[in-house]
Structures are given as C-alpha cells and as structure tokens.
Amino acid sequence: MESQVALAQTLKIGEVANRSGLTVKTIRFYCDEGLIRPISRSDGGYRLFADGVFSELALIRTLRAMEIPLPDVRQILEARRSGVCTCTDLKARIRSKAGEIGDRITAMQNLQSELFALLNSWEACGGRTPAAAAPELVGANR
Amino acid sequence: MESQVALAQTLKIGEVANRSGLTVKTIRFYCDEGLIRPISRSDGGYRLFADGVFSELALIRTLRAMEIPLPDVRQILEARRSGVCTCTDLKARIRSKAGEIGDRITAMQNLQSELFALLNSWEACGGRTPAAAAPELVGANR
DNA sequence: CTTGACTCTCCACCTAGGGGAGAGTGCATC
DNA sequence: GATGCACTCTCCCCTAGGTGGAGAGTCAAG
Numbered sequence: 001m002e003s004q005v006a007l008a009q010t011l012k013i014g015e016v017a018n019r020s021g022l023t024v025k026t027i028r029f030y031c032d033e034g035l036i037r038p039i040s041r042s043d044g045g046y047r048l049f050a051d052g053v054f055s056e057l058a059l060i061r062t063l064r065a066m067e068i069p070l071p072d073v074r075q076i077l078e079a080r081r082s083g084v085c086t087c088t089d090l091k092a093r094i095r096s097k098a099g100e101i102g103d104r105i106t107a108m109q110n111l112q113s114e115l116f117a118l119l120n121s122w123e124a125c126g127g128r129t130p131a132a133a134a135p136e137l138v139g140a141n142r
Numbered sequence: 143m144e145s146q147v148a149l150a151q152t153l154k155i156g157e158v159a160n161r162s163g164l165t166v167k168t169i170r171f172y173c174d175e176g177l178i179r180p181i182s183r184s185d186g187g188y189r190l191f192a193d194g195v196f197s198e199l200a201l202i203r204t205l206r207a208m209e210i211p212l213p214d215v216r217q218i219l220e221a222r223r224s225g226v227c228t229c230t231d232l233k234a235r236i237r238s239k240a241g242e243i244g245d246r247i248t249a250m251q252n253l254q255s256e257l258f259a260l261l262n263s264w265e266a267c268g269g270r271t272p273a274a275a276a277p278e279l280v281g282a283n284r
Numbered sequence: 285c286t287t288g289a290c291t292c293t294c295c296a297c298c299t300a301g302g303g304g305a306g307a308g309t310g311c312a313t314c
Numbered sequence: 315g316a317t318g319c320a321c322t323c324t325c326c327c328c329t330a331g332g333t334g335g336a337g338a339g340t341c342a343a344g
Contacts, residue, residue: 012310014321024322029301044309046322062260065253070300091261098257101250108247111207115240118204119233154341156290166291171332186340187292212331 010039010048020057027057035060035074066097152181152190162199169199177202177216208239 017024030036031047036056038047056077063073076090159166172178173189178198180189198219205215218232 012321023302025302026300028323033300042309042322044322045324046309062256064300066257094257094261098254098261101254101257105247105250105254108243108250112240112243112247114204115208115236115243119236154291165333167333168331170292175331184291184340188340189291206331 010050011053013047013049016049016053016057020054022057022061030057030060033070033074035070035077066094066101068093068097152192153195155189155191158191158195158199162196164199164203172199172202175212175216177212177219208236208243210235210239 011019013024013027016022017027020027027036028047031038036049036053039050040048042048059077059080060073063076064070068076072093076093079089153161155166155169158164159169162169169178170189173180178191178195181192182190184190201219201222202215205218206212210218214235218235221232
C-alpha cells in the first residue's frame, strides 16, 4: 500500500459509474482505450479510481457531445494530465469544432426547409392529396 | 449505340454510382438491404438498373440525411413502389423528423454557446496549468 | 485472343459501446 | 472458518451504416 494517507479513498468502478452517470461498461471501455486510468488495482484485480476521475469524465462528456473522436479526446486528456498547457491547442480544437457545429446547424436548417418544400410538393403530387381534410399529424411515430 | 432502343437502357452499378454521387459499395449495400433493386442481372451476374433508381436514391439520401434508419427507409420505398398512397404516413414521419431536427438544432445551439462560454473561461486561465480549469463545464453538459 | 477496366461475392474492420457467460473478489453475517 | 450475495473481472460476440481488400469472373475494345 502506498503512503497516500490524506484522502486515500479509492472508488470501485460501480461507484464511479453511479456518480458519473455513465455505465460500468463505458468506464471500462474508456480505461481500455486509455482515456482514463485507475490509480491502482486491488489485490483481486479491481480497478480503483481517485476522485479526480470525475472531472476527467465530465470533460470527456463535453468533448464527446461535440463528437470529438475518442483518440482526440485521449490526446487532450493526456496533455491536460501532463501539466503541459494545452489551452492553445484545446481552444483551437474547440473553436474549430464550434465552427463545424455552426455549419451543421446551417445544414440542418437547410434540410428542414428542404423538407417542408418536399411536403408541399407532395401535397400536389399524384397520390390524391389527403391533406384536404384536416392535416392533423399522425405523430404517433416512433 | 444510337441504334439501341432507348427504353431498354440499363445501367451498371458504376454508372449509377457516378451519377448519384454514392459509392459502388454503398449502392451494393442498399441492394443487399432491400432498399433498391436492380431490374435484372446480366448473364454474368452484373446488377442492371433502370433510370428510376436515381429518384429512389435521391429519396434515400434525403431520408438518411434525417437519420431515418434504413429499415424505415426501406418501408417507405416499398410503400411508394407499391402504388399505395403513403403520403399521409410519409408526411407524418417527415414532419416528426423535422421536429426532431429542430430539437437538435436547438441542442446544438446550446452546445455552441456552452463552448463559447468554455472558451471564455479558459481565456482567464492565462495559459498556465490547465488542470482543474473551468469546473463549471462539469455539470453544465447534458 | 488479349488486355484492362469493371463487377462479383465473401470476409474483416471501423466507432462507441452494449449484452452476456463464466469465473473470481470483497465484505458482511453466521 | 464458512457461507451468501453483490460486485467485478476478462473474453467474446452484437449493433448500424457502411468501407476496404482478396480473389475470381465479366465486358468491351483493339
């Protein structure tokens, strides 16, 4: 045992999962992929995590919400961990991703208006417009 | 070539790919999944398509851009092909999907402003150690 | 007939995880 | 010490929507 007297509390994977809201499977997967690392293993081989894992998982969540691929996320986390200032790099990435997201928003807006145009064109299509009667949406879809 | 009867013109997969902008692989895949069907096969087994495939592929593209899963796309195409008026159903689906897209646009806009907030908070870290920077991103996500 | 481009089928791989099997561990209780 | 139960381990297969390659066969021009 290490002499980590102060706050030597370690967490097993289930507790990390519960607190982070991720699944045990996912956390194990992130370990396998090298995104996070347990500070040690128990004698029986259980992964043991420190509190710091939660901020890393939160960062992973944010980055994943931007659809940054896992290898990139890993890189960012490694740099962050190493103490090297990744601000410039990270910020550049995020800025670029934010730009991409902007593009995607535009694309989706275009798609949406395309869809409405499509709906209108179908109104006039051959198949006997059913919208003459109340165009209630059947939305029970899904 | 000019003496050929224009009506009987069939297209091999490569030409369909070129004209539609999809890859040969993808078209083959759509055939395998039953989304489209070659009108026949050559003696050697080549898939032969009719012109009508392009409108189907265009529809597939639009639907896929909405992330409608392939089984649903297949259903829509089958109904369309069968002559049954799918306007009501299809339009309901599309309307519902358009709504979802609207939600996603909103989510993305939220994510984007979150990101800009994140960038600003990092601006304040002054280019030093990035560890434990921007703790507010932790809960803000999701 | 030969050549080269095209196409065929089959299988493996990708991302980001999820499901489950079968075996082992940690801890409280008897 | 023994038992019971929850937890965890590794390993393998599965998903969607394709992509890539291997090896074999086909088509059309020269």
